[in-house]
Amino acid sequence: MTTTISREQWGSRFGYLMAVIGAMVGAGNIWRMPYVTGENGGGAFLIAYFTLLYLIAVPGLMGETSLGRYTRQGLLGTFRKVYGNNRMVGLGLVILIFNVVLMSYYSSVVGWSVYYAYHALIGTFTQTDFDTAALWQAFSANKPLNVGMHTLAMLMVTGILLFGIKGGIERLAKWMMPILTIALIAIAIRGLTLPGAIAGLEFAFSPNWDYLVRGETWLAALGQALFSTGLGWGIALTYGSYLGRNDDIPLGGGIFTAVGNTSFGLLAIFAVFPIVFAFGISPSSGPELAFVALANAFGSMSAGYIWALLFFMGFFFANLTTAIAITEVGVTTYKEERQLPRGKAVLTICGIIWLLGIPSALNANILGYLDFVLGNWGLPLATFLIMVTIGWKFDAKRLRIMSLNRGADLYVSSIWEAVVRYQIPAIMLAIMAYFLYSNLSQTPWKTVSGLIVLTLMIPLCMWFMSRRHDTDSTNTFVEGRRS
């Protein structure tokens, strides 16, 4: 039987489900999905998206969560358990580094949402003739303020993680996710009552079937399905490691997580696009949409203070719960590797992320570069490594029998094994190759430099873990001789 390590567990089923949904629902659901849907054929995009969600995200999340539940360890502990104590554990270190780097710049995004939630609270957007574009430009140019917001975001993440899995992450998610849902529903209802709002829904949902045969539509759907669910980044693995032995995974950790996450994207379509079209704003995505266009629209609406507050608080909640999850991957792993009390691990990892995040807070180009490299190759590579580990090294069949179907509310058949072994790794390789092909001519320097760093990282991490293993073995031998 697998060695059972005494460790904290989720306090309730609802708490786990809200925490895992909170981890996946982030900025991308709110400021990206509505635009991507409308731009890629509306209904046609949604069909492509649903197909990929069920073919890739759902089975992938099932695998990652069940591996975490089986090993009951963080990233490095899991890789050590699967590969043995050797240099292959370095592959887990690669994924861990991706998480830390991802969080180093995502913390700036959390900082932006804190800043805008504050302005919504003090009623900035409802001031007469307030210029939201000027506010965004002034904020973007103010480097000390950006570092301050990044620092504040990391202090919040640190404070919550210090309370642990049950007392911190779970307690927070149990409140924040229902509040986010209610906030988006309320904004959607208000938006739909505005004159001209229906055009927004027409833009998002009107099916343009020509798009269904275009490769770009499927690629956009694949990108959204992968990046929105956070498949293969170690988050589902880490959260799964805190599940009980007989807790269900296929229904909660797989279907609910993937579908529930996308449901927030759908809700964002209802909340964002009616307002965008009612105010004659050009549909867009990213910070411009949230911090300029929508902030401006809220200011012009009756009772705009409430709608702005609901939106920006909800947006902040979505970002914060994601930031907590990304950071927890590092915290759990570091705590186990160094056998430290949780508090020390939280302070160390959050301190490292804070330090690494300062360049991104100071310079938007650095943030953009890191997002470019991680989004195009880093995160698909992480997903590839985890899926190959599950499918081939651990053996997908064994994992399905021993962990995935244990305590399951839904029986998962052997078809799942082929999906994890062949389908997801092949798609990951294809997506990385496509991004390389499409970016090489447009941004050669960024592409080549990013790929060099990523290519070097794998052997470096493997060498580091191999050296660490040798050092540990020597120390054990010396201590053995002394005693």
Added chain:
Amino acid sequence: MSFSAVIVMIVSIAALWGVATITLVHSMRQEGRKLSLLQEQGNFEPFSPAAQHDIEEWLARNPEGEKAREMRELLELQNQARRNNSRHFYHWANS
């Protein structure tokens, strides 16, 4: 709003919020059943009939080694839980 857009919208709501709500409610109910079994009899069988069949089939193909030992322990855990408990979590046709 065009008829096709309305259909896509309704199908999307059903496929996402509908499925998410049903899975959430079902998952919470199943958890409630598990908790009630734990309080009443201390444990329950961890595998469904189909999942148990998978274990038995795997053991028939791989009877030796460390992995087989681990799998056999799971099967024993399952059999004990089925023997010792009057109420089961999964539906067993012949129990």
